Amino acid sequence: MSDFDESEWETVIGLEVHAELATRTKLFSSAPNEFGGEPNTNIDPVTLGLPGALPVLNEQAVELAIRVGLALHCTVQRSIFARKNYFYPDQAKNYQISQFDLPINIDGWIELPDGKRIGIERAHLEEDTGKSTHIGGGGRIHEADYSLVDYNRCGVPLLEIVGRPDLRNGDDAKAYVSELRAILVAVGASDGKMEEGSMRVDCNVSVRRRGETEFGTRCEVKNINSLRSLGRAINYEAARHVALIEAGEKVEQQTRHWDESEGRTHKLRSKEEADDYRYFPEPDLVELDPSAEWIERVRSELPSLPAQRRHDLVDRTGATPAQAGLIVERGLDALCIAAVDLGADGSRVVTHAEHNLADPRAVDLTPENLAKLTEMETGGDLSATQAKQVIAEMVETGASPVDIAKAHGFEAMDTDALATTVDEVIAANPDEWQRYCDGDGKLTGFFVGQVMKATKGQADGKAVSALLNARKS
Amino acid sequence: MTHDGATTYPTATAIAEAVAGGTLSASAVLDAHLARTAASEGTIHAFNHTDDDAARQRANEIDARVSAGEDVGPLAGVPIVIKDNICTKGVPTTCSSRMLDGWIPPYDATVVRKLAAAGAVTVGKANMDEFAMGSSTENSAFGPTLNPRDTTRVPGGSSGGSAASVAAGFAPVALGSDTGGSIRQPAAFCGLVGVKPTYGLVSRLGLIAFGSSLDQIGPLTHTVADAALVLDVISGHDSGDSTSLPTPAPRVSAHLDDGVAGLRVGLVRELMGDGIAPEVLASVNQAAEALVAAGAIVEEVSLPTIDYSLSAYYIIAPAEASSNLSRYDGVRYGLRVDAPTTGEMMERTRTQGFGDEVKRRIMLGTYALSAGYYDAFYGTAQRVRAVIRGDFDAVYNNVDVLLTPTTPTTAFKLAEKVSDPMAMYMNDICTIASNLVGQPSMSVPFGLDSDGLPIGVQLMAPTLGETTMFAAAAVLEAAQPLGSQLGSPRTLVANEGGL
Numbered sequence: 001m002s003d004f005d006e007s008e009w010e011t012v013i014g015l016e017v018h019a020e021l022a023t024r025t026k027l028f029s030s031a032p033n034e035f036g037g038e039p040n041t042n043i044d045p046v047t048l049g050l051p052g053a054l055p056v057l058n059e060q061a062v063e064l065a066i067r068v069g070l071a072l073h074c075t076v077q078r079s080i081f082a083r084k085n086y087f088y089p090d091q092a093k094n095y096q097i098s099q100f101d102l103p104i105n106i107d108g109w110i111e112l113p114d115g116k117r118i119g120i121e122r123a124h125l126e127e128d129t130g131k132s133t134h135i136g137g138g139g140r141i142h143e144a145d146y147s148l149v150d151y152n153r154c155g156v157p158l159l160e161i162v163g164r165p166d167l168r169n170g171d172d173a174k175a176y177v178s179e180l181r182a183i184l185v186a187v188g189a190s191d192g193k194m195e196e197g198s199m200r201v202d203c204n205v206s207v208r209r210r211g212e213t214e215f216g217t218r219c220e221v222k223n224i225n226s227l228r229s230l231g232r233a234i235n236y237e238a239a240r241h242v243a244l245i246e247a248g249e250k251v252e253q254q255t256r257h258w259d260e261s262e263g264r265t266h267k268l269r270s271k272e273e274a275d276d277y278r279y280f281p282e283p284d285l286v287e288l289d290p291s292a293e294w295i296e297r298v299r300s301e302l303p304s305l306p307a308q309r310r311h312d313l314v315d316r317t318g319a320t321p322a323q324a325g326l327i328v329e330r331g332l333d334a335l336c337i338a339a340v341d342l343g344a345d346g347s348r349v350v351t352h353a354e355h356n357l358a359d360p361r362a363v364d365l366t367p368e369n370l371a372k373l374t375e376m377e378t379g380g381d382l383s384a385t386q387a388k389q390v391i392a393e394m395v396e397t398g399a400s401p402v403d404i405a406k407a408h409g410f411e412a413m414d415t416d417a418l419a420t421t422v423d424e425v426i427a428a429n430p431d432e433w434q435r436y437c438d439g440d441g442k443l444t445g446f447f448v449g450q451v452m453k454a455t456k457g458q459a460d461g462k463a464v465s466a467l468l469n470a471r472k473s
Numbered sequence: 474m475t476h477d478g479a480t481t482y483p484t485a486t487a488i489a490e491a492v493a494g495g496t497l498s499a500s501a502v503l504d505a506h507l508a509r510t511a512a513s514e515g516t517i518h519a520f521n522h523t524d525d526d527a528a529r530q531r532a533n534e535i536d537a538r539v540s541a542g543e544d545v546g547p548l549a550g551v552p553i554v555i556k557d558n559i560c561t562k563g564v565p566t567t568c569s570s571r572m573l574d575g576w577i578p579p580y581d582a583t584v585v586r587k588l589a590a591a592g593a594v595t596v597g598k599a600n601m602d603e604f605a606m607g608s609s610t611e612n613s614a615f616g617p618t619l620n621p622r623d624t625t626r627v628p629g630g631s632s633g634g635s636a637a638s639v640a641a642g643f644a645p646v647a648l649g650s651d652t653g654g655s656i657r658q659p660a661a662f663c664g665l666v667g668v669k670p671t672y673g674l675v676s677r678l679g680l681i682a683f684g685s686s687l688d689q690i691g692p693l694t695h696t697v698a699d700a701a702l703v704l705d706v707i708s709g710h711d712s713g714d715s716t717s718l719p720t721p722a723p724r725v726s727a728h729l730d731d732g733v734a735g736l737r738v739g740l741v742r743e744l745m746g747d748g749i750a751p752e753v754l755a756s757v758n759q760a761a762e763a764l765v766a767a768g769a770i771v772e773e774v775s776l777p778t779i780d781y782s783l784s785a786y787y788i789i790a791p792a793e794a795s796s797n798l799s800r801y802d803g804v805r806y807g808l809r810v811d812a813p814t815t816g817e818m819m820e821r822t823r824t825q826g827f828g829d830e831v832k833r834r835i836m837l838g839t840y841a842l843s844a845g846y847y848d849a850f851y852g853t854a855q856r857v858r859a860v861i862r863g864d865f866d867a868v869y870n871n872v873d874v875l876l877t878p879t880t881p882t883t884a885f886k887l888a889e890k891v892s893d894p895m896a897m898y899m900n901d902i903c904t905i906a907s908n909l910v911g912q913p914s915m916s917v918p919f920g921l922d923s924d925g926l927p928i929g930v931q932l933m934a935p936t937l938g939e940t941t942m943f944a945a946a947a948v949l950e951a952a953q954p955l956g957s958q959l960g961s962p963r964t965l966v967a968n969e970g971g972l
Contacts, residue, residue: 045580049800051573051681052560052582054714083796085842089815094799147815149804278842280851283685283793285715 003235004242011238012206012215013173014165017180018158019190020128020198021064027127027157028055028097035196039150047155049092054284057081061157062104064189065125066290066298068159069105071183071305072120078289079104079124081282086275089141090130090149098126098160100279104288110163110183111307112175113325119164130154159189165204165215170231177201177227182306182329194226201230205237207245216241217251221265223258233258237265309333317346327353331363338367339374348374356391369394373401383460385452386410410458418451418459422467425450437472444468482642485551485699489592492539492550499535499550503528503594506552510596510643518618519638521557522565523597528552531594546592547706553588554638554647557598558605559690560679561585564595568681569613569634570603572801572808572826582679583714584648584690584707591706596644600634603828604798605655605683607631608900611891612830619887622664622926626884629659635693636663646694646703650680652687653786654879654904657916660693661929662884664918666700666946667693669904671937672911673718675704676711682797684790685716687908697917697946701725704939723940731944734768738945739872742775744903750882756920756928757878763952764876764945774872776864781857782906787898788841788854789909794831795838801826833894862910869935874945877903879916879929903931913939917946920954 023033029046045053069076082100103124109117130151137143161180167173181192181199192199201224206216219241221233236258241251255274256265304312310324313333317340327333332353339349349370357365373391376382382390382405390404397404425447426433436443444465451464483502491497507525514520535550555561558568560578562585567573581589588595602612610618610633620628621641628637632649636659639647649656651669660667668691675690682688692703708722740761745754761771803809803822810821827835841850868875880900890896907914913936916929930949934942 048805050578050806051566051568051576051800052578052580052679054678056713056715085796085799087799087802087816087819089802089804092800092805094802095796141815144815276844278796278839278844278847280792280796280842280847283716284682 003239008210009207009238009242010210010212011168011170011234012165012208012218013167013169013234014204014218015163015167015173015176016202016204016220017161017163017177018128018200018202019068019161019180019184019192021061021157021159022188022190023058023060023064023157025058025060026155027058027061027125029053029155031155033156034152035198037152039148039152042152043154047092047151049094055097055282057285057288058157061125062288062290063298064157064187065104065123065159066295067187067302068161068184068189069108069123070295070299070302071187072105072108072110072123072161074105074108074120074123076105076290076295078102078287080287081125081285082279083282084126085278088129088132089147090132090151090154092130092151092154096127096129097282097285099124104290110176110179112172112179113310113321114175115321116172118166118172118176121162121164123159123161126158126160128153128156128158165206165218170234173203173234174227174231177230178329179306186303186305197225200224203230203233203237205234205241206251207238207241216245217253219251219253219265220255221258222255222268223260225260229258229260232260232263233265236263240265313337316340317350319346319350323350323354330357330360332357335363335365335367335370339370342367342371344371344374345378348377352387352391356388357395359395362395364398365394369400376401376405380460380463381405382410383458385457385461415463418455418463419467421451421454421459422447422464422471425454426471436468482695483645484696485548485645485694486696486702488551488645489547489549489702492535492592493545495539497550499532499539499594500529502550503532503552503596506596506642506644509641510638513621513641514643516619516624517621517637517641518616519554519599519634519641519643520597521567521569521600521613521615521634524564525596527564528594528596535592535594546590547702548588548646549592551593551646552596552644553593554597554599554635554644555585555595556632556635556647556649557601558650558681558683559585559648560681561595561598564598566598566681567615568604569601569615570826570828570831571614572822573681574614574808576807578679580679582690583676583711585679587707587709588648588703593646593706597638599632599638599647599649602631602633602655603831604681604794605631605650605652605688606794606830606834608654608658608897609885609887609890610634610637610659611887612828614828617887620662620884622662623884623924626886626926627662627889629662629880629884631655632659632667632693636660636665636667639663639665639693639695646692646699648690648703648707649693650683650688650690651904651908652684652790653908654901656691656693657879657904657914657929657931658900660916661879661918661927661931663693664927664929665693665695666697666915666917666950667691667929668700668704668915669907669913670704670708670939671718671913672908673714673716674708674722674913674937674939676707676709676714676717678711678713682793684793684908685797686793687786687790689908697943697950698726698729700915700946701729701943718937720937723937725939725943728940728944729947731940732767733764733945733948736764736769736874736941736945737872738764738769738771739774739868739875740771741779741875741877742773743777743779744877745773748881748899748902749878750922752920752922753878753880753882753928757876757930759954760917760919760930760949760952761876763949766952767948769945769948771876772872774868774875776861776868776906778857778861778864779906782861782909783898783902785854785857785861786901786905786909787837788850789858791834791838792841792851792854793838795835795842798827798831798835830894858909861906865906865910865912865935873934873941874938875931875933876945877931877933879903879931883922883924883926883928907933912936913942915942915946917949918953919949
């Protein structure tokens with residue numbers, strides 16, 4: 001939801017996602033890459049930028065970067081590292097080794113669950129900074145009484161994934177980040193935990209009147225720590241831009257800080273105040289030129305990716321794209337397909353996965369048990385209500401649906417017994433029956449509910465409806 | 474103190490042979506050198522740091538191992554001086570800067586590890602121009618080093634302390650670093666052999682960076698054979714330096730007697746004219762004749778773009794330096810000048826911690842890399858660098874090595890050029906190109922000028938052409954006029970008194 005007229009204004013969003021790569025050691029040294037730990041324990045001469053220390057590129061980080069690049073349909077190319085120079089205490093050398101002119105991955109795309117393709121400009125390697133804590137002065141470096149620096153994170157490998165400005169609303173932006181996260185996790189490149197900072201999102205937002213081809217002036221929003229914040233920050237920022245323009249003012253290119261508690265952004269600096277990073281090729285490293293064999297080996301080892309898995313699920317089970325998105329996100333797609341392969345009804349399997357299997361333990365269900373459950377439903381051995389109860393217990397205990405149903409005494413009612421019960425319920429509610437027969441559809445639920453009550457839920461709702469319908473005429 | 478030219482000091486080759494052979498103890502060798510240091514270091518000021526006790530302990534350890542029949546390595550008991558920009562574990566390493574005064578590295582540079590493993594005995598850390606920026610060692614925060622050949626003159630720089638320590642007989646070997654001539658120029662000024670190896674041949678791990686794409690560590694010695702001996706110890710691939718060459722290092726010592734028969738030697742026209750002192754030119758020509766006499770073919774060649782090397786160098790080296798030196802901010806180690814805010818603390822620390830020449834180059838480099846100027850300055854300089862490399866490649870199609878002066882003049886007087894940076898920079902005119910192209914070069918003493926000061930001639934060779942270069946250097950050394958250098962290779966015995 002936006003606070004401006006979306007028929008008149010279009011929001012343009014491009015995201016820069018920093019993902020910490022799940023390597024054993026840092027990008028340029030053998031210091032451990034671990035989250036947490038006592039401050040300044042995962043450090044070494046390279047991390048601290050001691051005189052005479054030299055960087056040596058971590059091959060595992062390169063491999064993970066290639067994996068992500070290929071998963072994002074990028075071209076993996078010869079690349080070089082560059083120094084990005086700026087003074088800040090948590091940057092031990094006062095320069096960051098990054099990639100500038102020639103990044104390792106360029107020109108890819110991500111497919112969102114609804115089929116939209118969002119372009120990826122580049123995905124490059126760089127090192128993370130340490131963490132500063134400013135004591136006093138409202139926590140800002142310039143007013144602080146003193147500052148503390150923890151270099152544990154300094155030098156941790158990052159992949160900066162720069163998306164093209166192809167996103168048009170907060171929901172798509174959230175879907176993009178979710179999808180990217182799913183890809184990073186699927187290829188084992190990152191744990192993708194936004195809350196631990198292992199995945200960080202900077203968001204470029206601009207607005208323009210619909211139909212315009214030029215982009216508006218953008219602002220970069222930092223400090224977005226959750227998907228919810230992402231959506232809120234985009235909507236806030238877009239509305240701010242629209243309000244400025246409608247008031248006859250100009251949007252200034254700025255870097256802004258999202259304040260989650262206030263629900264607004266604050267200006268950090270304008271374009272003019274931005275550092276001149278004085279990028280130049282890092283002379284302590286040689287060019288990175290992965291061989292075609294290396295790239296092809298990584299490609300051949302890539303697991304099936306979320307978009308492909310969604311397509312497969314739709315093809316094999318008849319799931320809708322929306323259902324497929326949810327089921328793949330829950331990691332239940334392989335289970336569903338295996339159950340269908342065992343003869344289960346695709347639509348029932350998908351319905352269970354969508355509505356009854358939110359519990360993370362559901363991934364441990366066996367396809368055999370899931371297929372058996374749907375078979376019992378189809379054969380009329382279980383009502384929908386019973387099936388729901390059985391599947392919950394299957395997730396809980398891992399027991400087979402047959403055993404669970406038996407333990408509860410769930411058995412299919414024979415049709416005669418059900419018909420008798422229906423007749424009894426009709427007889428007991430003559431007024432309602434009359435209104436039902438006069439066409440009051442709302443009473444269907446009433447009668448089904450009465451029959452369910454009488455049969456303690458053993459009746460199949462559909463069979464009851466059919467009997468009621470038959471009696472009416 | 475003007476050297477009389479008659480004194481000779483023992484060579485590393487002779488010492489190592491005698492110590493390994495048990496005819497001389499490492500301790501006796503050390504004591505002789507320490508005695509000379511005690512006598513004249515007060516005048517020369519070659520060192521920022523010495524630790525005689527640690528050196529004695531190390532020498533005793535070598536002697537014990539020799540007694541136990543161990544092979545202690547090719548530099549058995551050889552006293553060695555390390556330039557103070559090369560990290561030594563537990564030993565202060567300052568780059569002759571207030572910024573790092575008192576900083577003690579927690580690790581040894583790869584070269585220091587290799588020297589120790591070869592049996593060398595470190596005697597001290599040599600004075601230098603601050604962060605290796607300079608050509609006279611006058612830019613040291615701890616005062617200048619004097620030239621042992623004439624103490625009214627500079628020893629050259631930036632490895633001036635290294636050169637002076639060898640010339641004064643404090644050690645037969647010193648390590649220097651060479652970014653634009655910082656080994657070869659002081660070697661020439663002090664009458665020594667000084668080698669700038671192929672870029673990547675010697676590990677830079679533990680060398681405190683000045684211009685990372687130009688810096689190389691190399692030896693300063695009395696003789697060509699000593700330089701070869703040391704180079705063979707310190708060269709070789711190091712996985713800790715990404716720019717270290719993966720190819721096996723040439724074994725230079727094995728080729729000293731290869732001779733120059735049929736060798737094609739190029740005299741670089743552009744470095745044989747304006748701005749080069751006549752006496753220096755005469756030495757180069759004399760050296761060329763010596764090579765011809767030994768069977769080489771000498772011809773004039775042209776490196777038409779070499780004149781641009783100084784300009785390219787004074788963009789690239791300061792650009793890299795401006796970034797390399799940004800880590801000195803008072804936050805983690807070294808000097809900190811307190812101030813109310815972190816930003817002011819950094820500013821005051823850098824204002825007080827760096828000397829004028831370092832600040833000048835940081836500003837030059839920062840400017841050259843800044844937005845809007847990058848392409849005009851740094852970009853152009855890198856393109857010029859590529860063109861110069863092309864010139865060298867073309868020349869090496871026709872000749873095997875190049876012969877040039879090492880420096881335009883012999884050692885100049887203290888304070889003569891300190892207030893004229895451009896005149897100081899011009900000193901590097903002959904040496905800078907081989908750093909830009911990453912190829913090997915060395916200075917060999919060849920004659921004296923009318924003031925009795927040593928003249929150095931420079932040999933340059935293509936990438937990894939060290940063996941050819943050293944073979945030519947050995948021929949020049951054998952043919953050199955009397956008095957050009959102080960050391961002479963000879964066999965030492967304990968009672969000879971030759972220490």
